[in-house]
Amino acid sequence: MxxxxxxxxxxxxxxxxxxxxxxxxxxxxxxxxxxxxxxxxxxxxxxxxxxxxxxxxxxxxxxxxxxxxxxxxxxxxxxxxxxxxxxxxxxxxxxxxxxxxxxxxxxxxxxxxxxxxxxxxxxxxxxxxxxxxxxxxxxxxxxxxxxxxxxxxxxxxxxxxxxxxxxxxAIGPGAKKIPYICNEIQQRTMSMIYLGIPEENVLEKHIEGIQRYCGSDAKVNSLASQYVHKLGMIIKRSTHELDLDDQASIRMWVERNKKSIFFYQDSSETDSFILGIQTEWQLQQMIRFGHRNLIAADSTFGIKRLKYPFCTLLVFDSRQHALPVAWVITRSFAKADVSKWMKSLLDRARSVEPGLKISGFLIDDAAAEIDPIRDVFGCPVLFSLWRVRRSWHRNIVKRCSSIEVQREILKRLGTLVYNIWGGIGSLSGALEELTQDFVDQTAFMEYFKGRWIPKIEMWLSAMKTLPLASQEASGAIEAYHVKLKVKLFDDSHLGALQRVDWLVHKLTTELHSSYWLDRYADECDSFQSVKEEYIASTSWHRALQIPDSAVTLDDNDRLFAKVLSQKDSSISHLVWNPGSEFAFCDCAWSMQGNLCKHILKVNMICDSKQGHQPSLSFQSFNDILMHLWQKPMDDSVGLDQSMAWTYQMLDQIQKLVELNGSKDIGTLVNNLPTRWVSKKSRTHVGKPSSTAALPSNSNGTRTAAARKKNRKRKRLSRLR
Ligand SMILES: [Zn+2]
Ligand SMILES: [Zn+2]
Incomplete structure (x- = not known):
């Protein structure tokens, strides 16, 4: 040839x-x-x-x-x-x-x-x-x-x-009769067993999967049935305890699971224990959903109950739900240690996808070390309020008995946060007033004075200096955190909480399986009940299912809103302080400290209404735009460069908006502070004249982006 x-x-x-x-x-x-x-x-x-x-x-x-x-x-x-x-x-x-x-x-x-x-x-x-x-x-x-x-x-x-x-x-005796099982089918079958799906249903799906590889006959089916049964037995009998001594057990696990570990540092006199876990599937998901996108940290879990707490890195998947892509088990938050594992994680991902670029990193702890994130990932750090909101909310419910007091305290704390951009009065004055007004709430005040007063300035300053993440992102991280709690702290494991090998086992088997199957069900449109449950697993998504007509606002003093229950029209929920992240709802989910769908729905409506204050993330976004707007610039080459950069940024945001596929991009475009210019004519246009409208037009931005929030989720190509 x-x-x-x-x-x-x-x-x-x-x-x-x-x-x-x-x-x-x-x-x-x-x-x-x-x-x-x-x-x-x-x-x-x-x-x-x-x-x-x-x-x-x-x-x-x-x-x-x-x-x-x-x-x-x-x-x-x-x-x-x-x-x-x-x-x-x-x-x-x-x-x-x-x-x-x-x-x-x-x-x-x-x-x-x-x-x-x-x-x-x-x-x-x-x-x-x-x-x-x-x-x-x-x-x-x-x-x-x-x-x-x-x-x-x-x-x-x-x-x-x-x-x-x-x-x-075939390899090995009798092997040629055994149906081959590729990774995906094996993973699926194991995930189903881990989630406790009945064996006959597991088998049915399993046979469906292998038929693609080896046809179907009685022999194949009987072998498949043996395989599924055996796998079930193995999983049932499998134990986290590879050795009686926890440390030895973990060393063995590490030795046997090298492919699922991106960083390991054994504890010694000088070093702290750090174990960074990421399975190959998680690595793929990190690349797929993290590239040119966000990574979020659920910074600590189990600080009181587990031997070592752990941090989860999350990406937002095609439904913007939080998906865990790495777990780091350690007690060390020292800058040097954080740098080490972050670097290993990114190096590993870049060895597969060299162009991997993270657009932003969401943190939830004001005390977190920011330098390693900026150094390693080279991206902006955003702050999510979910942790502080949840912690205030839970403690208020726990320590104050009357609901009137509960919602009022949360509202007041919310005001402290909303005032970070130059609100009325000083912080110490506001705190003084708060402690005076609720002096009879001794249980809560004791907690607040002990836990928050010493560090509240640091938290507020982090919120002021870092861009703030949206309520959708916060809700998604919270949903992950709640799921962790359910999976890890069910009462059957009380004795195991102090063992790291148990934690590792639990994360890499049950939790991993459940996320794997969620994604699988959604992408392959199978396991309808798993899929539905997964889709409805965030408050944000549940809020989108509530029709606008179910919400009534108290238009006079905007003290509260009412949301009619969709299941039982005789019930309605009262959302106090509507339009704020620190709203308070009387439903059961909210009373457990969660950001509930009623609050999110009410806030979505308030976002698009005149007269309500914009959400914190919008104010934060506006703050950044204002900074950009106010940068002094003479008529120099520097101005040209700034213009070029700004245009690049606008272009990228425009692509994002288009990608998120709003049906009425036209309206969206007109409402944005800067008019998007179509690609063809862009070269002829120097500076969009409507830029001047930027500072006064914050309401337009909000409506546009509120609409953007209700966008349809687009699935990414399944091959990426
Ligand atoms: Zn091959
Ligand atoms: Zn509620």
Missing amino acids: EIVESLYEIPVQDPEEEEFSSADLNWVKFGNLEHHDDVALIPYDRVDAFILGECSNVECPTRFHIERGRKRSLGSLKDFKDDEYLEYRLYWCSFGPENYGEGGGILPSRRYRLNTRNRAARPQSMRGCTCNFVVKRLYARPSLALLIYHERRHVNKSGFVCHGPLDRD
Whole structure:
């Protein structure tokens, strides 16, 4: 076959089918006599269609994952060959590259290590498949992708077909009769078992999954049934206690689960114990939802009850629900320690996705070390009020008996926060007044004086200096926190709370499984009840289900709002202090200290109404815009640079707005302080004249963004 030396001689192929595979393409040898590869050129936007096609190979159905990736930016190369990449991705068949079968000596580093004590446990997924290809987005022609196939057959190192119906060369006795189970099916089956779904339902789903790989007959079904039953037994019997001594047990766990650990520092005289856990699936989610997006920290959990508290890093998934992508178990908040694990985490993610960029990092603790975040992630730090709000709310309910007093105190505390941008009176005066007015609430005042007065200035100053996160984000983090509580602090584990191995086990099995299945149910539109429960798992989402007509505002003095119950129209809930993050509702959920759907719904309505104060995150956003607006600038090149940067920022925000897919982008655009200019004409327009309206137009911003908040969630491509 002829070897082609220039890419320009290779035609671009664009098959008509919705999905296509390597069989639908003509492959050309590209390179020179010594070294050449099979290549094909396709439009870059058809890459997903190609990968989907490759996955549904009849002989070897599989999935491909990104094994390695690299990126460079346009303009970074002066001289380049015609096959130089802008983006480079190495896709590998998910039955490889590791082989857990050969010789039985390699420890399976699965997401979960099954505690079988049986070294000959059969490998279920990784079969050393060598099938892999590269997708290069071309530097010289970014609209094109060069596909390079290294190994098109699904064979192992010895050259034997290693999965799919054609694999007759089984590993181990009797193995050829055992249906292969790829990672995804195994994960799904385990997740279902962990969540306590009845065995027959698990089996049904399991058989559905493996049929894709090995057809269906009585034999297959009976083997599948044995497999599911066995897995159930293993999980039931599996224990967190690998050793009686907790520390030894953790060391063993670490040794066996290297792939799920991004940082480990054993405790010693000089070092504190730090264990950073991130499974491969969590890593993928972090890259998928964290790139050019937000990461949030639920900074501490279990400080009183667990041996070591832990911090969770969260991303916001396609429904803007908080998804845990890493857990850090440690008691150390020292700057040096935080820096170390943050750096490891980011390095790990960048080894898979070199271009990974985090847009913002949400913290919830005013005492948190901010420097490591700025140094490592190189992004702005935002502050979420959820923790302080929740803690005030819970303690008020706990320590004050009358609801009138409860809601009034919360409102007053809220006013303290709302006054951070130059409100009326001094802080000490306001605190003095508060303690005077509620002097008879001794239980609460004792708590407040002891816990908050000494540090309230620090908290308020963090809120003032850092941009504030939205109520949706706060609600999502809180929903995660509440779920943790339910999972970890149910009464059956009281004796285990002081063991780290128990905590690790719990996080990496049950909690991980439940999030895995939530996402799976949503993306594959299966397990309807799991999916529905997952969608409704944040107050924000539940609030969106309440019609506007169910809300009545007290328009005269705006003291309260009423929300009619959707289930029982004879019940309505009273939301005190509407329009504020520190509103107080009398429903059961709110009485437990949670930000409830009634408050969020009322606040959504207030946000779009004249006369109500904007939410804290809006005031914070306006504050930033005002700063930008007030920057003194003479008519110099500096002004040109500022203008260029501002335009870049506007352009990015515009894309975000478009992405979030409001139906009436037109209205949205008109309401924004700066008029968006369409791409075509932008080059002719110097400075948008309506910029001048910025300071006085804060109401417009709010309506626009309130609408934005009610946007439809768009699913990202499932391949990313
Ligand atoms: Zn393969
Ligand atoms: Zn409520």
